[in-house]
Amino acid sequence: MSDVFKLSIVVPCYNEEDVLHETTKELTAIVKGLIDEKKISETSKIVFVDDGSKDKTWQLIDEFSKNHNVVTGVKLSRNFGHQGALLAGVTSASQDSDAVITIDADLQDDVNAIPKMVDEYLNGAEVVYGVRNNRDTDTAFKRSTAEMFYKFMGFLGVKLVPDSADYRLMSQRACQVLLSYRERNLFLRGIVPLVGFKSAKVYYARKERFAGESKYPLRKMIKFAIDGVTSFSIVPIKLIMGLGFFIVFFSFVLLIYSFIRKINGDVIPGWSSLMISIWALGGVQLISISVIGEYVGKIFSEVKQRPRFTIERDIYTEKTQEENKR
Template structure:
């Protein structure tokens, strides 16, 4: 038997925490009874600077339920930072770590299948959606475009896979050796290597509360993924520059020919269009380059990716070792 820890990042999840704890406790208890995981396996809730009663509930559940523990971050570090904090804490003494969101959209019943795959020898097991029926047409189409675009950029992602996965202790250690501040775990985890597998499941509607990933955050997340793993956009800017130069040369030749033929046309409209078009292209190019410079600025400072205020998981682990 091996010790399993289930890491659950939480940000203002008081509405779903009771049900999430109940469902995950059921899964862990059944796995323990079937002798697939060790009795000291844990559920690790990571409070990512919540402003509601999320941490108080985690603290309360940890006192009532020996399976439940928690990690409280000093402030909001974002979903990816909270995930990494949980993996960092849990992987110290766990043989495998499952990460899953608190909203119960990912099917907890897929966890036993992940465990079976891990026992069979897989070190990374991805939870993959078998459909996108719960998504709007806009989200479904943009997600498909994103995965295709990332593939075109040469970034290896697992399509329709988010942050629901199982990783062995060795895979977690390799993941934690990647020190970048701009985290995009969906792109980093495939770089870890090792034998991998996929478990398919049907994604559900959110149990309660509001999504923590509105359109604005989704766009930012996608941009982080693109600019953290590929310099193709910068190369595209160079191509765009050459293309504009070619158009300029063509227009220059056209203007000279028109002048020779005596067809002089007022150029106010074309001039204004050119100025606005080139100005827009320049701003876009500067913005793309600025995005990369900004990431370099963040990385070179080497600031901590998260700060832990309290670690109930470690407290419980030390207490169990003493007993």
């Protein structure tokens, strides 16, 4: 493998005007440092993906792209969500890049891990995961729920890299395989391990958000977790079937028990037990229907085959074409 290769760093952005100056400064320093060390090509780029921001994010990206040769941008026509923005950036950058790194704009993921990822790539790894070495910056609630989520996904048979989000390096070949997965319900943390190829891990300490507000409040985190479960496993449906058989068996046992009590003349009318049973079974039925409905909804989204993202402007491609003409 050549020691000098073209690297693109994809950064999804949604209302990130407060942090974009610092993000550009830190990433630009990393890229230029790697260029000076002759590890990556001078044509390497930082690709900011504006995911339908409502603030000045795109204006800043456009400005930075004019002032910095390594900075480019992709503007989506509307908000497609974090996963869609990531995929749009990878789609654009992987066409002529030897490797692509994805990282969030909030600077919580340590940019100093990028050179280590590059070294692992040069050593032959085609997928390099950025993995948190601790969760000290998280609340106790978030730490415990994250641990439960990874354990539950493991129980369902979904292969995830614990404590690894969307901070990773992928070779061009790995990116092309990733893009061949056509599902609309994107959960890249689950899809990337399916790509295969030689992988490695780089550990780093996660920081506090530099500025602005988190784009993943509790509500979105719950939705993200549900998408992860229902996009990769049908075990919940099988569990519902098992629960149904258990309830039927338990009801049959209670029926026999009631007959025995009736024969012995030891029957006490129980309004409370009747109502509790009705409410309990009603709750189980509603939960079961909602789980099945989640799967049906995903089928509904998939069969429509709508675009996963729409690019309004692609500065990355514009700059690449200009460079090729020189």
